[in-house]
Amino acid sequence: MSALSAHSVAVRTRGIDMFFGDGETKVTALKQADFEANRGELVMLVGPSGCGKTTLLSVIAGTLTPQAGTVEVFGQRLDGLGQEELTAFRRKHLGFVFQSFNLIPTLSVLENVMVPLLIQGAAQSVAEAKARAILEKVGLMGREDGRPNALSGGQQQRVAIARALVHEPSLLICDEPTSALDKDTGAQIMQMVRDLSRSPDRCVVVVTHDHRIFRFADRIAEMEDGRIRRVVDDPSQLDATHL
């Protein structure tokens, strides 16, 4: 973490252009998208389908390289990095929570949580100890030897959160974390994400449609047609019908 700057801005994008294909089939996903998130913040990206929020998330996560603009995560410029450097960056500093959990069904809960550590090259025993510790935090001790499919949706997402945080990433990327969950479970999950990520060394970016969880956000960036339309501090300021 020492390699990253101590600047209060955790994520900053400037003038991101992103399009897919070319000619007549050219689809513009992002147009001069500027986005910022600070350390210790939980920022939500909201907007209608196709507004480019997933693309922006991918750019921030270093899985897509934009055609134009700059991306800075904890002081590290991601644009201009090669695939391998991006991969290494993701490995070290990013945690992911996916919409469909993406837990590997043939591995046990514990093994799923160990994956990021093992990718980093941690020893088996170290990885196991850390994974157990974080599973305890998400309240799944005792289920670690079971298969993810034997768990409820909320429990699975908790496993996913444990996996995303086990290697203590700086930036936690959540893609529709509650879309597969009911209201109460979704709220529990978001509470957990917020609790676990409240740290000046961490930043959480959540992409969601789910207005029921807007209240967990410190700030909400509303997107439209590939750019940030506005950023609000309070969900009530959003035009709910618009979503």
Place this chain on the structure above:
Amino acid sequence: MFKKRHLLIALALAGAGAALQLTRGTASETPTLPPAYAPATRDKDGLIAAAGLVEAVAENTQLGSPTSGTVQKVHVKVWDKVKAGDPVITLDDRDLAAQLQVQLAGVVAAEATAERADDAAKRWTGIKDSGAVSAGDLLAYQVAAKEARARLALAKAQVDQTRVLLDRLVLRAPIDATVLQVNVRVGEFVAAGLKAPVVLGDIARLQIRCDLDEQLAPRMRAGLPAKGYLKGESSRVGGGERAIPLKFVRIEPYVIPKVSLTGGSAERVDTRVLQVIYQFDRPADRAIFVGQQMDVYIDTTADAPRK
């Protein structure tokens, strides 16, 4: 921790191991075992091989009959030892015997006639001066006596002839030998000059007649030593030495066609062979018979003693 997967791995390993072991079994060659009976084995270079046949030294005498006739008596059995002159077979002599009686009677008659004519001649010769007889009559008496003596001599000669003919009906051994084959029985008819009724041979000393393929003939020299292995005498593997040392006798000067014996009606010439004769001392510890086959190895590396 034992898991089901370990069972799987063990199963796979066992399968592969068993298969590998089977490949060893199926791919390995059947070992070549030595034959049940030890063959005549060469132990050095420079040997040439030949097919040998055991025969009697004097070669076998196919005793033939000079006359045709019915067998009256067989004097010998196989294995009998005969001396030269011993009778072997007697043919039917009744006609000659009858003739002899007649001829003997003729001799007596001729003797009587001759005696009478002699007597008359003597008598008239003693009184020729008396004039009781004419000179011409006297000469006639003397001629008659001479004629009668001649008739007697003829009759005697005829008896002798018949006796010789009778003797010829008795087949005698021409040499000291052993009877090897007797091919006739009493009462059988023997034709002159056809298949020998009796085979004699001197089997006290045996020799080997070796057939050497003509392609090997150039390597043969007079005086080379050889070893012989009797056929049918191969002992169990590990048995003792059975080679018989052979002494060179001669090379037959004429290369003959080897006859391939098919047992059929026509025997055909197969190849030509050089025949080489070897001799051996009859081993004390085993029986060897005339007509046995022998595998012969001739040692061309040895120095042939110059004669």
Place this chain on the structure above:
Amino acid sequence: MYRLALNMLFGDRAKLAMLLCGLAFSALLMAQQTSVFFGIMSWTYTPVHNIRARIWVSDPMVEQANDAKPLRDTDLYRVRSVDGVAWAAPLHTSFVQARMQDGNFKLITLIGLDADTFAGAPATLSAGRIEDLRLPNTVIVDEWGAQLMGRPVVGPDGKETTVPLKVGDTFEVNDLEARIVGICKVRRAFTGGPFVYTTYDRTKQYTLGARRTLSFMLVEPQPGVDASALCDRIEADTGLKAWTSDTVIWDWSDRSLARNTFWWFWKNTGIPFSFGTAVALGLFVGIAVSGQTFYSFVLENLKYFAAIKAMGAGMGVIARMLLVQAFTAGLLGFGLGVGMAQAIGRAMIEKGMPPFVMFPQIFWATLALVLGISLVSAVIGIIKVSRVDAATVFRG
């Protein structure tokens, strides 16, 4: 990570079972089919197997072991006159008709052995003694022949069964009696019917007045004399053809009678083609089945590999994980498959039908093919994963 890769592989029992079944089935198919094929082909040089000798000598025009061109009797002595030869024994082989007691005719392979030494005699007699061949009009038949020439008997239930020939039974060859004094265990032949052994001298009577009965000569080199070198010398000295009796058909040197026989049948008959098509089909099906199952396994896991990739695993790590999975599955499938193949093979060998010869080459080739299939599937999987945009993990 490799442990995780293995856990991923072993985690889904149903999928693993399908994958291993596919791989094992193809390994079984490949190993078993080729083994039976080479088993049948190995029958072509059965004489070399059944009549054991270090060197065979034949007429120079002979091309393979089932092809007997008569030699002159004196050729035996010419061979015996070659330096380096320890001994040489005559051998007769021919295909003749045997007349059964029920009037049926059967083709047999008549083998005439040197009565003096019994060189080339069958190694195993299940009944009788080899020495009894010295008795008049006697033969030894193989077990297959005893069964084939056996007497059909209608049992009390109306079913027809065959009572195999046994010691003391007789049949006729060329109007001559052949009395069985032994039953031997030898390999079946591709041509010519069962093996019937008699003495060399008697074959003249059993073959219709054939003038020459010397088909081959069995030769033993002197100790320390190389068989192949001796073959050269025999050929140079006598103008005959000399062969070694090893049954390794893979070597390309031209001395081995078995090898020449094998390839003669390969080139001059339709057997390799007709049987070979079946084998090739088996191979093809095997490759297709195992390739398909492994590929679908990779496809099903593609999503998770994409997630792992998004989480920061490099392609090197993912490639190795896939290779570990592929080779583990390949090796396990191979082991199970050849395990089944060898079990079937052992049963076949026990029965003697159909022939089954699993050369080590078949084992290793099957292993190579299965691993090759796994490797190709893994490489396709690796390419698939490398093409997957890590960003796709954010979409449902």
